[in-house]
Amino acid sequence: MTEPESTAGRTDLVGMDRDDLGRALSDIGVPEKQIRMRVGQLWLWLYRRGVTDFTAMTNMDKGLRAALAERHRIGRPEVSRAQTSVDGTRKWLLRVGGGQEVESVYIPEDDRGSLCMSSQVGCTLTCRFCHTGTQRLVRNLEAGEILGQFLLARDALGEWPTPVDGGRLLSNIVMMGMGEPLYNFDNVAKALKIVMDGDGIALSKRRITLSTSGVVPLIERCGAELGVNLAVSLHAVRDDVRDELVPLNRKYPIAELLDACRAYPAGGNSRRITFEYVMLKGVNDAVEDARELVRLIADIPAKVNLIPFNPWPGAPYECASNNAIRRFAEVVNDAGYASPVRTPRGRDIMAACGQLKSASVKPAASARRRAEARS
Ligand code: SAH
Ligand code: SF4
Numbered sequence: 001m002t003e004p005e006s007t008a009g010r011t012d013l014v015g016m017d018r019d020d021l022g023r024a025l026s027d028i029g030v031p032e033k034q035i036r037m038r039v040g041q042l043w044l045w046l047y048r049r050g051v052t053d054f055t056a057m058t059n060m061d062k063g064l065r066a067a068l069a070e071r072h073r074i075g076r077p078e079v080s081r082a083q084t085s086v087d088g089t090r091k092w093l094l095r096v097g098g099g100q101e102v103e104s105v106y107i108p109e110d111d112r113g114s115l116c117m118s119s120q121v122g123c124t125l126t127c128r129f130c131h132t133g134t135q136r137l138v139r140n141l142e143a144g145e146i147l148g149q150f151l152l153a154r155d156a157l158g159e160w161p162t163p164v165d166g167g168r169l170l171s172n173i174v175m176m177g178m179g180e181p182l183y184n185f186d187n188v189a190k191a192l193k194i195v196m197d198g199d200g201i202a203l204s205k206r207r208i209t210l211s212t213s214g215v216v217p218l219i220e221r222c223g224a225e226l227g228v229n230l231a232v233s234l235h236a237v238r239d240d241v242r243d244e245l246v247p248l249n250r251k252y253p254i255a256e257l258l259d260a261c262r263a264y265p266a267g268g269n270s271r272r273i274t275f276e277y278v279m280l281k282g283v284n285d286a287v288e289d290a291r292e293l294v295r296l297i298a299d300i301p302a303k304v305n306l307i308p309f310n311p312w313p314g315a316p317y318e319c320a321s322n323n324a325i326r327r328f329a330e331v332v333n334d335a336g337y338a339s340p341v342r343t344p345r346g347r348d349i350m351a352a353c354g355q356l357k358s359a360s361v362k363p364a365a366s367a368r369r370r371a372e373a374r375s
Pocket of ligand 2 (some may be wrong): 123124125126127130131132133177178179180213233
């Protein structure tokens with residue numbers, strides 16, 4: 001993809017932190033003693049007002065605006081497809097260069113709305129039940145590409161300037177889209193720090209949840225640097241089963257993962273770790289598994305999120321039966337854990353968990369298979 005003529009060669013301000021913005025201003029000749037003030041102004045335009053046009057920045061003189069516009073742009077991801085489900089869920093397929101695409105999904109609920117954001121194109125991990133894990137082309141998203149998903153959703157919801165009094169349509173972020181966020185920690189952290197900054201979007205760390213398949217060495221950093229809520233894709237209670245479902249378990253087995261969870265900053269009773277558990281028929285859905293689960297997490301402030309398996313073409317598993325899910329949930333509830341069964345949202349637009357996969361690579365992959373079949 002070549003960029004449109006008007007923005008070619010211009011670097012995006014979206015994704016820059018305050019230091020980056022300071023350097024950008026200094027590069028266009030803004031005197032040192034003005035930098036802090038100008039960064040503050042830019043920050044409000046970008047993240048409180050959500051403007052995408054330098055001419056709107058009325059507290060900056062024309063010369064400065066022109067100099068900024070000559071070198072920079074204020075970008076948004078390019079939308080290749082936007083869909084709205086019958087249940088109000090909205091999905092954006094975003095083109096991120098090189099023909100690659102990622103997805104983000106907005107899920108409205110009664111008293112809040114969550115944006116499920118992607119951290120990578122595809123995923124290098126190959127969890128067997130996950131569609132994203134079958135995608136071959138993988139790359140990390142830049143901080144601006146991660147943040148851009150949020151800004152785009154706010155544009156679409158018409159939620160600028162940033163509401164100051166709660167009651168936001170986009171009130172929560174879940175890093176549960178494509179990719180393993182802890183394998184792209186620096187960019188994810190940079191984007192989330194911008195989102196949490198009190199002068200701009202000012203989303204509380206309590207309203208952000210990062211889901212990991214269990215990258216143990218980075219869990220501590222995530223707690224110390226970001227302090228967001230942690231969700232852990234556990235999915236199995238025995239290493240032999242988890243080795244198969246989540247191959248990363250061979251590197252960081254269950255006991256180590258749970259130790260990292262115990263050490264995660266909890267900060268009060270409301271901050272519990274969410275254990276995600278995808279319900280797979282005959283694999284991990286027995287009542288004994290549920291009992292073992294509550295034993296394993298007994299000393300961790302936790303909630304359990306049971307996710308009915310969302311099938312995709314060619315998936316090697318089936319979803320557990322409603323009865324099995326109910327029995328499993330009962331054991332977990334009886335042990336005192338909240339264990340909501342995640343209701344699939346946006347099924348009609350393939351927006352459910354684990355179904356996110358760049359459609360753009362599908363034709364290529366099927367063409368490759370056809371070619372392989374011919375040879
Ligand atoms: N890579 C991170 C975050 C993205 S996946 C992680 O694995 O945690 C978000 C959640 O969806 C994870 O719990 C993941 O295990 C789950 N998931 C993946 N594929 C799924 C499927 N087909 N059905 C239901 N849940 C799935
Ligand atoms: Fe990657 Fe998460 Fe899918 Fe596993 S479940 S392949 S870690 S996106």
